[in-house]
Amino acid sequence: MLSRYPYSSILREMERLQNEMNRLFGSFPSWERIAPSYPAMNMWVNEESIILTAELPGVQSENLDIQVVGDTLKLSGERKAEDLPEGARVHRRERGCGKFTRAIQLPYEIDADKIEAVFEKGVLKVTLPRAEASKPRKITVKAG
């Protein structure tokens, strides 16, 4: 049975169960506090750089602010509410809006001058190159 599913499917299933549990118990305030702050982020890392991504559909880049101090990145911004025409009747309102701010700890110090941010199709991608000073050094061992 297990061989039928790749490893990632099992993780997905676990995540789905967890989401289901969160939804079922969601009305208790103690569960709500566990939720990570907005926006959810993914972090890709290697020895040279970090890539952070976040989904921010409908946010304008001028309403987005990225700051890096040492090894902490702060992302803040606002998703503005939509202007509705006069007399519109609302049938569904699932899209959230408002101000957000979150700080994220990076695995190493980065070179703040070389940060690159691309914001396309509502997906933010920030590339953070590692600071020279924090790069691991290879120590050559001499014989003798």
Next chain:
Amino acid sequence: MKEEPKDLEVTKEEVKTSEGTERTRDRRAYIPRANIYETNDHIVIVADMPGVDEKSVDIRLEKNELTINGYVEEESYEGHSLMYAEYGIGDYQRTFIIPNEIDRDKIEAKIKDGVLRLTLPKADQLRTRVIDVKAG
């Protein structure tokens, strides 16, 4: 008129398939969050589909079912490994039943910054009319 605020939500909801059925694409599929409002002459659907643009969205109207599909490529960065993930990436799928009063040939769709906006105009003869009442 400003929309009443709704809090920002962090998690995405996955599309549920019924027991025993599977999707043909080996990708997750999420339900795009949507706002829907109606005015006297149209219905507007606004849906969040981050990662989707005009080339990767497919909208179909069959009978009175309007189906939105958005396809998102798997994310991966050369030489980088995913250290942690707070959100999943996958396609978007959602179906709405639209009322008969909609003029099917005049549905318009636009997508910008990962937000899809569908404008569904009501057919002229079916529009709600306000009848003036005269004294006498």
